[in-house]
Structures are given as structure tokens and as C-alpha cells.
Amino acid sequence: xxxxxxxxxxxxxxxxxxxxxxxxxxxxxxxxxxxxxxxxxxxxxxxxxxxxxxxxxxxxxxxxxxxxxxxxxxxxxxxxxxxxxxxxxxxxxxxxxxxxxxxxxxxxxxxxxxxxxxxxxxxxxxxxxxxxxxxxxxxxxxxxxxxxxxxxxxxxxxxxxxxxxxxxxxxxxxxxxxxxxxxxxxxxxxxxxxxxxxxxxxxxxxxxxxxxxxxxxxxxxxxxxxxxxxxxxxxxxxxxxxxxxxxxxxxxxxxxxxxxxxxxxxxxxxxxxxxxxxxxxxxxxxxxxxxxxxxxxxxxxxxxxxxxxxxxxxxxxxxxxxxxxxxxxxxxxxxxxxxxxxxxxxxxxxxxxxxxxxxxxxxxxxxxxxxxxxxxxxxxxxxxxxxxxxxxxxxxxxxxxxxxxxxxxxxxxxxxxxxxxx
Amino acid sequence: xxxxxxxxxxxxxxxxxxxxxxxxxxxxxxxxxxxxxxxxxxxxxxxxxxxxxxxxxxxxxxxxxxxxxxxxxxxxxxxxxxxxxxxxxxxxxxxxxxxxxxxxxx
Ligand code: HEM
Ligand code: FES
Numbered sequence: 001x002x003x004x005x006x007x008x009x010x011x012x013x014x015x016x017x018x019x020x021x022x023x024x025x026x027x028x029x030x031x032x033x034x035x036x037x038x039x040x041x042x043x044x045x046x047x048x049x050x051x052x053x054x055x056x057x058x059x060x061x062x063x064x065x066x067x068x069x070x071x072x073x074x075x076x077x078x079x080x081x082x083x084x085x086x087x088x089x090x091x092x093x094x095x096x097x098x099x100x101x102x103x104x105x106x107x108x109x110x111x112x113x114x115x116x117x118x119x120x121x122x123x124x125x126x127x128x129x130x131x132x133x134x135x136x137x138x139x140x141x142x143x144x145x146x147x148x149x150x151x152x153x154x155x156x157x158x159x160x161x162x163x164x165x166x167x168x169x170x171x172x173x174x175x176x177x178x179x180x181x182x183x184x185x186x187x188x189x190x191x192x193x194x195x196x197x198x199x200x201x202x203x204x205x206x207x208x209x210x211x212x213x214x215x216x217x218x219x220x221x222x223x224x225x226x227x228x229x230x231x232x233x234x235x236x237x238x239x240x241x242x243x244x245x246x247x248x249x250x251x252x253x254x255x256x257x258x259x260x261x262x263x264x265x266x267x268x269x270x271x272x273x274x275x276x277x278x279x280x281x282x283x284x285x286x287x288x289x290x291x292x293x294x295x296x297x298x299x300x301x302x303x304x305x306x307x308x309x310x311x312x313x314x315x316x317x318x319x320x321x322x323x324x325x326x327x328x329x330x331x332x333x334x335x336x337x338x339x340x341x342x343x344x345x346x347x348x349x350x351x352x353x354x355x356x357x358x359x360x361x362x363x364x365x366x367x368x369x370x371x372x373x374x375x376x377x378x379x380x381x382x383x384x385x386x387x388x389x390x391x392x393x394x395x396x397x398x399x400x401x402x403x404x405x406x407x408x409x410x411x412x413x414x415x416x417x418x419x420x421x422x
Numbered sequence: 423x424x425x426x427x428x429x430x431x432x433x434x435x436x437x438x439x440x441x442x443x444x445x446x447x448x449x450x451x452x453x454x455x456x457x458x459x460x461x462x463x464x465x466x467x468x469x470x471x472x473x474x475x476x477x478x479x480x481x482x483x484x485x486x487x488x489x490x491x492x493x494x495x496x497x498x499x500x501x502x503x504x505x506x507x508x509x510x511x512x513x514x515x516x517x518x519x520x521x522x523x524x525x526x527x528x
Contacts, residue, residue: 156476160492163474184475282476284491300493305473305509308493361494361506362484376494 006033030216035235036242037222039414043117044220045249046110052250053103054208058201060096061145068148070194072187075150076276094265100142101268102257104291107135116343118331119221125323127214130207132319137204142289144197150190151273152283158185158193160286164299167309184279224413225331226406234410285360293357294350298386300361301379311383318390325390327398335404339397346389352382423525424465424480426499431462433485434500444511448500451511455519466517466527467501473508488512 007025009015014024067086069078082089111131114120120128147158162185166176181188219228228234236242260267268290272283288296295312302308318325333340356379366373407413426434434448448462455461469477469488476492483489484505485498495506502511517527 156492160474160476166474280477282479282491284479286476286492300507303507305507308507 005029030212030238031243032237032239034216034238034242035219035228035231036238037220037228037234037410038236038241039222039224039410040220040242040245041223042245042249043109043113044222045246046106046113047215048246049106049250049253050103050110051208052253053099053106054201054204056099057096057103058205060092060099061198061201063092064096065198068194070148070191072150072190072277075148075190079149091261094261098257098260098265098268100145101260101289101291102253103138104142105256106253107138108291111135112347115346116333116340117221117223118225118326118328118333120323121326121331122323123218124214124221127211127218128323129320130211130214132316134204134207134211135319136316137200137207139292141197141200141204142291144193144200146273146289147190147193148197149273150277152275152277153270153273153286153288155185155277155279156282156286157288158189162189164309164312167306169306221331222410223332223334224407224410225335226408226410226413229409230411287358290354290358293355294353295357297353297357297379298383300357301376301383311387315386318387322390322394325394327395328401328403329398330403330406335406336397336401337404338401342389342393342397346386349382349385349389353379353386356382424467426463426465430486430499434498434502437498437502443503443509446500446502446511451500451502451514453517453519456521461519464525465499465501466514466525467512468515469512471495471508472503472510472512473506478512 005025005028007018007022007028009018009024017023018025064082067078067082067089069075079093082093084090086092114128114131143157143161147154162176162179165179166172168175177183179189180186181192270287270289272286275283287293295315298315299308299312302311328336328339330336333343356375359375361374361376361379363375364372365375365378431448439445439447449460451467452460452462452465471478471490471492473490473493473495476490478488478490478495478497480488483496485496487499487501487504488497489495490497490506490508493507495508496504497508497512498504500511501514503509515527517525519525
């Protein structure tokens with residue numbers, strides 16, 4: 001919480017600086033003395049993990065950009081050059097490419113954490129909205145980045161996504177031509193995507209600063225979902241408690257990261273992206289990167305061009321209004337027996353959509369006579385459920401659910417009964 | 423461009439046009455040659471899916487016409503959209519027969 005500052009400059013220099021630019025005070029109040037709820041669990045370490053991911057992407061990206069050439073002639077070759085000739089180029093590229101996936105793993109866990117513990121509810125709506133904005137920027141950044149190596153998936157991914165804008169009535173076609181800088185995805189497109197790919201991470205960094213600022217105004221939420229009452233009993237200072245815990249979470253996360261980089265560097269990618277882009281031949285099975293698959297499934301579930309595009313963007317847009325769709329006064333799913341079950345169903349639905357997005361649409365899952373129940377049918381059911389979860393379940397559950405009694409305070413929720421007052 | 427067999431032309435003509443998402447008869451999608459007769463054996467279409475612009479695969483899909491691998495649009499032997507998210511038939515570009523063996527596209 002943004003209380004009074006507890007910073008006391010320790011020496012002459014910091015006193016001098018504090019009177020001119022109180023940056024050390026800011027750091028102290030945000031990351032050292034900052035009161036942290038004492039009941040945070042490991043799901044709360046993903047914010048720090050995400051900051052690490054952003055830093056890793058920026059550092060490796062800047063080095064890649066020193067060797068990469070954004071023209072259709074040389075892009076693919078320059079990436080191969082990075083892989084073969086540049087010292088440790090393979091490492092830098094594999095860290096960057098897998099780093100994007102790790103970033104999304106972390107952001108999904110972070111977001112589902114928010115859904116489970118009701119972190120988006122008042123007074124944290126703006127904090128949540130800034131988060132959704134970061135997520136959107138991340139998807140755009142990853143999309144631009146994926147186009148850069150100019151493989152088959154790069155090219156066809158870029159073609160399909162830019163054509164989505166062509167579905168907009170009236171202005172669609174002109175907009176698409178403007179995005180392309182021509183009449184199809186080509187040199188001007190690649191060049192501007194590189195420019196934007198370089199820019200967006202810094203926009204993300206800017207929004208992250210706002211996100212953390214909003215966090216420090218409202219204070220962190222916590223698994224019990226009750227606000228801090230008495231900072232002395234309910235909180236611990238950020239340093240050393242949260243710093244160590246976050247550091248440990250990061251270390252575990254880096255083990256997973258290292259597994260992918262060193263033992264399975266192409267496991268999350270598509271082999272077709274190692275074939276140079278060919279505008280005359282679409283690969284037989286095109287799929288986006290795994291983190292976009294659920295949205296891809298929604299796009300394909302709708303038998304109408306504009307409708308598919310609208311639902312796909314709607315699936316993200318709906319997150320912006322979530323704080324106002326949820327009518328429950330209780331934040332944490334711990335005390336919401338019904339919501340807790342629907343939460344897990346929702347997780348399963350998202351995973352199911354991800355599965356559908358990776359399969360051919362006409363793949364039959366359950367055979368019935370000649371035809372059967374195929375991937376398209378499953379995607380339609382799951383897409384419908386996805387929207388019902390937000391539009392019906394969230395408003396209704398809050399009204400009908402009988403919630404469990406909340407703990408009187410954070411301290412009470414973590415200490416054995418009777419000790420809370422000591 | 424596709425050289426169609428009698429059978430492919432026949433199946434293209436056998437469909438109920440009014441039930442198509444983008445109704446067009448097969449004859450509306452071919453043109454007359456130097457003899458003045460419709461050159462039904464030659465189908466000329468632009469190989470760009472009308473959904474989001476991938477290149478459909480020939481001789482694939484339920485109707486043995488075209489199948490788009492991107493989001494599963496299925497076109498028939500006349501290049502008409504039959505199934506999937508694409509809204510329109512494959513586009514027929516302006517073209518003309520210069521002789522029995524030469525055509526000019528564009
Ligand atoms: C939010 C942070 C970022 C994300 C999610 C991201 C994502 C990606 C992805 C998915 C790729 C394609 C990897 C591949 O398959 O090869 C890529 C490539 C690339 N990125 Fe980033 N990136 C980020 C930040 C940056 C920054 C800050 C820079 C430069 C300043 C940068 C420069 C590059 C370059 C030059 C490539 C092409 C080389 C390659 O394909 O490995 N990226 N990025
Ligand atoms: S681009 Fe052909 S079905 Fe989407």
C-alpha cells in the first residue's frame with residue numbers, strides 16, 4: 001500500500017540525492033520496505049518471473065538485431081547465419097525463441113491466478129485492465145517476432161493474421177493494403193514488422209511500470225482475498241521475504257527454461273518454419289504458435305469470416321470488462337465452493353480449445369456411422385462455453401452462490417486459531 | 423488452371439446451386455473458346471482462398487476440388503465454396519482464349 005515513506009537516507013550522498021531526485025526512496029518504498037501480505041503463495045511469484053522474461057527478451061533481442069537483416073532476400077539466411085556462424089548465436093536465438101514461450105507460460109499462470117483469486121475485483125480493476133493490455137501487446141510482439149525468420153509459418157501466419165483485418169466492413173481492404181505496404185505480405189511488411197517488433201517490448205515495459213504503480217496503490221491481493229487491516233500483523237517487508245521467495249520461484253522457472261533451451265530447443269516450434277517462405281505454397285497443416293491456439297480454434301469454429309474474427313477478438317476483449325461481470329463480493333475461490341469448480345472447468349475448456357486449434361478441423365474424434373463428431377464440433381461447444389462462462393456464469397454465480405465465511409484478517413488465515421491475537 | 427474430366431464437370435453441374443453459400447452455376451464460371459462453345463474442360467481460378475488468403479491444395483477435400491489447409495475451407499471442382507469459413511467462391515480472373523491452345527490471363 002502506498003503509505004507514508006519509511007526511507008531514511010543513510011549517508012551524505014543519499015541525503016543529497018534524495019532532496020533532488022528521490023529515486024532511492026522510490027526503490028526502498030517499492031521493493032525493500034514495501035509491506036507484503038504474509039500469506040502469499042508461489043502463484044504470486046509469477047509477476048517477478050514475468051519481469052525476468054521481459055528483461056531476457058529485450059537483452060537477447062537486442063543482440064539478435066545486431067546480426068539480423070530484415071529483408072525477404074536475407075532474413076532467413078541471416079537467422080541461419082546467427083545459428084551457425086555468430087559466436088553463441090544459437091544460444092541467443094534459442095533463448096529468445098523459447099523465451100517467448102516461457103513468457104506466455106508465465107503470463108497464463110499469472111492470469112489464471114488472477115481469475116482464481118479474484119484479483120481483478122475492486123479496487124484492482126485498473127491493475128487488471130493494464131494486465132490485459134500487456135497481454136495484448138505481448139501477442140502482437142510475438143506475432144511480429146515470429147514473422148522475422150521468414151520461414152513458411154512466418155509467411156503464412158503473417159498472411160492469415162493481416163487478412164483478418166480485411167474482414168472489417170468497408171475499410172478492411174484498404175486497411176490491409178496499408179498494413180502490408182503493398183498488395184501482399186512482402187518486403188515492406190517484413191521491414192515494418194521488424195521495426196514494430198523492436199518497439200513493442202518497450203511499450204510493454206512502459207505499461208508494466210503503470211501496472212506495478214497501480215499494484216502499489218491498491219496493495220497486493222492475497223490468497224485469502226481479505227484486505228490488509230493491521231500492517232504489523234498482516235504483512236512482512238518485501239525484502240528479504242518476497243525477494244527471496246521470488247528469487248526461488250525464478251530459479252525453478254529457469255530450470256524449466258533451460259530444459260527447453262538445451263534439451264528441446266525446437267520442441268515448442270514448428271519444423272516448417274525451417275523452410276524458407278514460399279508465397280506460392282501453403283504448408284499442408286498450418287498452425288500458429290501454441291500460445292495462440294485457443295484463439296485460432298475460436299476463429300475456425302465460426303463458419304463466417306467476419307463472425308470468426310469478431311469472436312476471436314471478443315474472447316480477449318471480454319477480459320477487459322470482467323471486473324464488472326463478476327457480481328460476487330468474495331474475491332478468493334477458496335471461499336466460493338461453486339466458482340472453484342467452474343474455474344477448473346474453464347481451465348479445461350481453454351486447454352481443450354488449445355487442443356482443437358492444433359488439430360485439423362475435419363479430424364473425427366468420435367466416429368458415428370459415416371461421419372462423426374469432429375474437431376469443428378468440439379471447438380463450437382468449447383467456444384460457446386467460453387463465452388457463457390463470462391457472460392452467464394460470472395454474473396449469476398455471484399448472486400446464487402453461498403460462500404464460506406471469510407477469515408477476519410490475513411493474520412488469522414495463516415495462524416492456528418487463537419494465536420492470531422498474540 | 424485445371425483441366426477437368428467429364429466426371430468433374432458433371433459433378434460440378436449436378437449441385438443444387440441455390441443451396442450454395444455463393445450461388446453460381448458451373449457455366450457462369452467458364453468462358454467460351456474460339457469456337458464459341460463454352461470451354462467447360464478448362465477451369466481458371468485464382469489460387470487464393472477467399473477466407474484469409476492461403477493457397478488451397480488442388481484435388482483435395484471432400485469434393486475433390488480444393489482444400490484450404492489454413493482453416494479448412496472446402497471448394498468443389500468448380501472452385502465454389504462448399505464448406506468452411508470462406509465466404510466466396512475462388513475468384514475467376516478475366517481471361518480469354520487466343521486459340522485452342524493459348525489463353526491470356528489478365
Ligand atoms: C516482449 C518481448 C519479446 C517477445 C515476446 C519476442 C518474441 C519473438 C519471437 C517469437 C521471435 C521468433 C523466434 C524464432 O522463431 O526464430 C522473435 C524473433 C526476433 N526478435 Fe523478438 N521478442 C521480444 C523482444 C525483442 C526485442 C526487444 C528485440 C530487439 C530489440 C527483438 C528482436 C528480435 C529479432 C532480431 C528476431 C529475429 C531473429 C530470430 O528469429 O531469432 N525481440 N522474437
Ligand atoms: S485462409 Fe483458407 S480457410 Fe482460412
